[in-house]
Amino acid sequence: MGSRIALFSVAAAAAVLLSACTAPTTGPAPLKSPSPEGSTAVTFNPPSIDSVPNDENGKAIKLGYDLMNDTKKLLPNNVGNQLSCSSCHAQAGTVEKELSLVGVASVYPQYRDREAAISTLEDRVNQCLQRSMNGKPIPYDSTEMRAFSMYMSYISKGIPEGTNPPWRGQNVKIDVSNPNLQEGQKLYQQSCAACHGANGEGTPAGPAVWGPNSFNDGAGMANLSKMAAFVKVNMPKAPMGGENPGALTDAQARDVSAWILSHDRPHFPGKSKDFPKGRPQN
Ligand code: HEC
Ligand code: HEC
Numbered sequence: 001m002g003s004r005i006a007l008f009s010v011a012a013a014a015a016v017l018l019s020a021c022t023a024p025t026t027g028p029a030p031l032k033s034p035s036p037e038g039s040t041a042v043t044f045n046p047p048s049i050d051s052v053p054n055d056e057n058g059k060a061i062k063l064g065y066d067l068m069n070d071t072k073k074l075l076p077n078n079v080g081n082q083l084s085c086s087s088c089h090a091q092a093g094t095v096e097k098e099l100s101l102v103g104v105a106s107v108y109p110q111y112r113d114r115e116a117a118i119s120t121l122e123d124r125v126n127q128c129l130q131r132s133m134n135g136k137p138i139p140y141d142s143t144e145m146r147a148f149s150m151y152m153s154y155i156s157k158g159i160p161e162g163t164n165p166p167w168r169g170q171n172v173k174i175d176v177s178n179p180n181l182q183e184g185q186k187l188y189q190q191s192c193a194a195c196h197g198a199n200g201e202g203t204p205a206g207p208a209v210w211g212p213n214s215f216n217d218g219a220g221m222a223n224l225s226k227m228a229a230f231v232k233v234n235m236p237k238a239p240m241g242g243e244n245p246g247a248l249t250d251a252q253a254r255d256v257s258a259w260i261l262s263h264d265r266p267h268f269p270g271k272s273k274d275f276p277k278g279r280p281q282n
Pocket of ligand 1: 220
């Protein structure tokens with residue numbers, strides 16, 4: 001437990017330090033620059049939520065876990081759609097290739113292109129709340145923010161500070177030029193609509209992928225190459241319409257993602273301020 005408290009206080013101290021040292025005159029500098037290839041020395045082996053201790057720290061970790069899964073119910077004023085964190089970070093971030101959050105506590109604070117600033121883990125939670133959840137940030141000193149941090153530190157146990165775990169990101173690059181929307185529409189109706197709804201509205205078997213209950217246009221998932229990589233590796237979630245999980249071709253993942261992103265979704269008001277140095281090639 002000592003190490004969890006330590007991890008949390010390091011993050012909290014860093015957050016305080018950072019807010020004090022991001023003066024525009026000096027400009028942001030990377031605190032850590034993990035290699036994009038990741039470290040090969042670490043293994044994916046997050047501790048089970050069932051082994052959380054029965055004490056105050058354990059309570060915070062379990063609240064963090066519940067917040068990941070029941071986000072809307074527990075943060076009704078901060079979540080603006082029908083998604084949970086686990087809609088994308090599957091099973092509270094513990095599925096290796098599905099936007100896993102295992103090890104993130106060891107990666108932050110970090111410089112980010114989108115904001116052209118240093119982000120802490122807590123900033124990232126609030127960015128996903130504002131963009132992926134089309135909602136509002138939670139206070140940095142709230143019980144809920146502490147719980148998110150404690151939970152992510154818990155599942156990052158054993159991953160050395162400064163390590164960029166190899167499973168982070170999708171590690172899949174898909175050429176997303178010239179998508180075929182007609183092909184995308186066909187594939188969507190055949191292999192995705194049963195779970196995500198004929199109009200992208202979501203069903204009990206899968207979250208909304210477009211429309212008012214989906215992520216907004218400032219979310220990471222609204223980026224075609226990011227969604228295509230996620231879809232290629234993880235969708236369909238179960239065999240559907242002749243397609244199997246993780247077996248779509250690059251072109252299928254590109255077309256169906258482009259079809260999803262061709263529909264209306266909520267607008268992120270701060271979007272025009274993203275990538276002040278230009279969007280990186282991805
Ligand atoms: C619509 C999908 C979606 C939802 C919902 C979502 N996220 Fe994310 N999240 C992403 C994507 C995509 C990224 C990677 C963003 C990028 O590369 O710019 C990300 C990144 C993150 C990161 C940084 C991970 C890293 O490896 O650097 C954290 C932490 C995080 N999300 C936490 C949360 C939390 C907590 C919630 C719920 C409050 C949440 N996310 C909801 C899609 C989502
Ligand atoms: C058997 C049900 C099922 C099928 C079929 C399915 N999905 Fe999903 N999808 C899910 C579930 C459940 C999640 C939430 C994450 C998780 O638990 O894996 C999800 C998450 C997603 C997400 C991220 C969350 C969001 O709301 O945006 C996208 C994008 C997505 N699926 C696209 C697709 C595409 C494209 C297809 C068809 C090729 C597809 N899915 C087929 C069940 C399904």
